[in-house]
Amino acid sequence: AQSVAQPExxxxxxxxxxxxxxCTYSVSGNPYLFWYVQYPNRGLQFLLxxxxxxxxxxxxxxxxxxxxxxxxxxxLKKPSALVSDSALYFxxxxxxxxxxxxxxxxxxxxxxxxx
Amino acid sequence: GAVVSQHPSWVICKSGTSxxxxxxxxxxxxxxxxxxxxxxxQSLMLMATSNEGSKATYEQGVEKDKFLINHxxxxxxxLTVTSAHPEDSSxxxxxxxxxxxGDQxxxxxxxxxxxxx
Numbered sequence: 001a002q003s004v005a006q007p008e009x010x011x012x013x014x015x016x017x018x019x020x021x022x023c024t025y026s027v028s029g030n031p032y033l034f035w036y037v038q039y040p041n042r043g044l045q046f047l048l049x050x051x052x053x054x055x056x057x058x059x060x061x062x063x064x065x066x067x068x069x070x071x072x073x074x075x076l077k078k079p080s081a082l083v084s085d086s087a088l089y090f091x092x093x094x095x096x097x098x099x100x101x102x103x104x105x106x107x108x109x110x111x112x113x114x115x
Numbered sequence: 116g117a118v119v120s121q122h123p124s125w126v127i128c129k130s131g132t133s134x135x136x137x138x139x140x141x142x143x144x145x146x147x148x149x150x151x152x153x154x155x156x157q158s159l160m161l162m163a164t165s166n167e168g169s170k171a172t173y174e175q176g177v178e179k180d181k182f183l184i185n186h187x188x189x190x191x192x193x194l195t196v197t198s199a200h201p202e203d204s205s206x207x208x209x210x211x212x213x214x215x216x217g218d219q220x221x222x223x224x225x226x227x228x229x230x231x232x
Binding site: 034036041042043044045046049090100102103104105106107108 | 226
């Protein structure tokens, strides 16, 4: 079975500071990992994915994530936070490469950026 | 980019009513779509995988007769909440990958907030 853990319900960061949103996963076989962002009363927007290749993945809006196989982690990062980054962030994992296979979401982390 | 459209955005109705939610892929064909349910301040729970031209695959604990899924075309999947009750009130979201082959991410609709009085 596959699972995702986001240990922090909320992360608070001052604008301009670096941010990290943590994610660990468990999956048999190769993991296919994703980060999504959700704004109030909206669906999810895709930020980035790790399928294979470089451990550091760059995505939308200046976000990046680092895949660490030994620690089974896929933390989301941004060098300089913006107030507009405030939203709900979900890490997700898929145990199969096919896009038609289901993905499992973490519990979500609310990111709050203060001016 | 790929767009998934969900309709309606909000539904408020009386207990016992059946409610249909539509999920459309606007610029691509989706042989597979996914339906999720999200409670306030919680994560997305996968309800079922909708397959064009065949029966949906439901997750454990999801009532098939309660949540009817129809995927009659390559661009449309519908979720019908039958005889809805207040406990069915939730935020329902659909998603679809642009292609079933390869490793594309899923694209999500903007969700439907269902309130049963």
